Amino acid sequence: MKHVDIAVIGGGPAGLCAAISGASSGAKVLLMDRSEKLGGQLIKQTHMFFGSEKQYASVRGFDIADILLDKLNEYKDNIEIMNNTNVLGLYEDGVITIERNEKYEKIKPKSIVVATGASEKVLAFPNNDLPGIYGAGAVQTLMNVYGVKPGKRVLMVGAGNIGLIVSYQLMQAGVEIAAIIDASPTIGGYLVHASKIRRMGVPILTSHTVKEAIGRDCLESAVIWKLDENWNPIDGTEQEIETDVMCISVGLSPLSELLQQAECKMKYIPELGGQTVLRNENYETSVEGIYVAGDVSGVEEASSAMVEGYLAGLCAAQKIGFKHKNYNELKEDYIKQLESLRSGPIGHHIRSGIEKVMGV
Amino acid sequence: MRIQNHPILNFEKGEEIKFYFDGKQISAFKGETIAAALHAAGVKVLGKSLFKHRPRGFYCAIGNCSACSMVVNGEANVRTCVTMVQEGMIVETQKGKGEIL
Ligand code: FES
Numbered sequence: 001m002k003h004v005d006i007a008v009i010g011g012g013p014a015g016l017c018a019a020i021s022g023a024s025s026g027a028k029v030l031l032m033d034r035s036e037k038l039g040g041q042l043i044k045q046t047h048m049f050f051g052s053e054k055q056y057a058s059v060r061g062f063d064i065a066d067i068l069l070d071k072l073n074e075y076k077d078n079i080e081i082m083n084n085t086n087v088l089g090l091y092e093d094g095v096i097t098i099e100r101n102e103k104y105e106k107i108k109p110k111s112i113v114v115a116t117g118a119s120e121k122v123l124a125f126p127n128n129d130l131p132g133i134y135g136a137g138a139v140q141t142l143m144n145v146y147g148v149k150p151g152k153r154v155l156m157v158g159a160g161n162i163g164l165i166v167s168y169q170l171m172q173a174g175v176e177i178a179a180i181i182d183a184s185p186t187i188g189g190y191l192v193h194a195s196k197i198r199r200m201g202v203p204i205l206t207s208h209t210v211k212e213a214i215g216r217d218c219l220e221s222a223v224i225w226k227l228d229e230n231w232n233p234i235d236g237t238e239q240e241i242e243t244d245v246m247c248i249s250v251g252l253s254p255l256s257e258l259l260q261q262a263e264c265k266m267k268y269i270p271e272l273g274g275q276t277v278l279r280n281e282n283y284e285t286s287v288e289g290i291y292v293a294g295d296v297s298g299v300e301e302a303s304s305a306m307v308e309g310y311l312a313g314l315c316a317a318q319k320i321g322f323k324h325k326n327y328n329e330l331k332e333d334y335i336k337q338l339e340s341l342r343s344g345p346i347g348h349h350i351r352s353g354i355e356k357v358m359g360v
Numbered sequence: 361m362r363i364q365n366h367p368i369l370n371f372e373k374g375e376e377i378k379f380y381f382d383g384k385q386i387s388a389f390k391g392e393t394i395a396a397a398l399h400a401a402g403v404k405v406l407g408k409s410l411f412k413h414r415p416r417g418f419y420c421a422i423g424n425c426s427a428c429s430m431v432v433n434g435e436a437n438v439r440t441c442v443t444m445v446q447e448g449m450i451v452e453t454q455k456g457k458g459e460i461l
Binding site: 034035036041046060119120122129130131132133134135137138139141142143144145146147148149150151152172173174217218255 | 361362363364365366367368369371373392393396399400404405406409414415416417418419420421422423424425441442444
């Protein structure tokens with residue numbers, strides 16, 4: 001059994017920041033990630049970020065990953081990195097089991113930050129399992145990380161920020177977008193993104209959904225139809241769209257299996273993506289010593305994930321006796337940054353979701 | 361279908377290698393996943409579902425969903441979207457659950 005001060009599960013934006021924060025407080029941190037390369041989903045983000053300077057606004061996602069990795073490197077004496085590592089279990093007694101290089105190992109940390117992120121939701125319609133129907137994030141990985149086009153003509157389902165951004169990136173890669181559809185009567189993503197795409201000649205059809213996918217071995221076309229004001233499909237409004245790739249971008253849900261296994265209290269909170277873990281303002285869950293950060297604690301943006309990571313890492317270290325010399329100032333600053341990221345009308349549903357997770 | 365020109369990204373490809381998909385030789389680049397290499401070669405069907413034998417392709421491409429399971433060097437249920445392709449690798453369409461041992 002391996003002993004460490006803080007174990008961080010997941011090396012995306014939240015996990016990287018939690019590791020940096022814990023290590024800068026003086027704790028020995030073990031950072032685990034299932035991939036070869038750290039950075040999580042930042043490595044496929046070619047667009048510039050929103051938020052403020054502190055969360056690297058106007059910097060492209062993959063460059064933010066490099067900035068965080070450089071910072072991580074400053075604390076290399078305090079951080080051990082295990083990549084290509086699958087965390088298999090998180091037990092009631094705080095033991096973590098992992099698989100690495102085809103070997104099974106056990107780890108006993110003093111505190112834990114779970115930063116496992118989120119997974120893409122699926123949409124129910126006939127033939128939704130045909131090859132050619134992919135999560136929008138999958139398509140982004142394929143083209144931005146591996147330089148492979150997903151296909152020739154894409155139907156994007158979902159006009160939230162991910163749907164809009166991935167559509168734009170598909171066009172940058174030279175792929176045609178047949179249309180972007182969304183079941184909601186309004187566009188969910190930022191209007192700057194939507195107008196940019198519309199100017200490029202792509203129709204964005206609101207109040208539309210998929211009726212069925214058609215194809216023998218792979219997707220060949222899709223039938224969409226219009227929804228009335230009660231979200232019921234209207235007969236006779238069907239349109240068949242020729243497409244070899246359908247991207248599903250209908251939201252994410254927290255990847256919370258490890259937290260559930262550790263018996264952290266959960267609650268169904270649609271605003272935050274589904275089953276969400278309850279926590280306090282330090283991002284500690286109902287199980288003492290288990291902290292969360294990033295999308296697993298409620299689906300938001302990468303900018304808030306980073307700040308949550310810093311905050312959770314800071315608190316997880318303090319809990320076990322490694323209090324950062326600027327603990328109070330830092331904590332106050334992180335809380336302020338989160339408040340400002342969640343302010344205004346856009347942050348409304350996040351704020352109402354967070355009210356429901358608080359208090360363990 | 362590989363991206364040739366990109367306004368932001370520069371794809372630095374690894375060394376060219378060969379692997380086998382259902383007995384057919386396919387070329388790929390070191391540092392890419394099996395699923396990406398197959399997709400670039402036009403292969404979208406990676407497996408057949410357990411009961412209805414419906415075609416299966418990848419879905420999440422980051423290791424979350426297991427839709428991309430294939431038989432790799434004789435081992436079933438390998439998530440090909442997060443497994444790097446290697447010279448001489450033998451990759452096969454997975455039918456159903458695959459043999460565990
Ligand atoms: S496509 Fe989801 S695990 Fe590979």
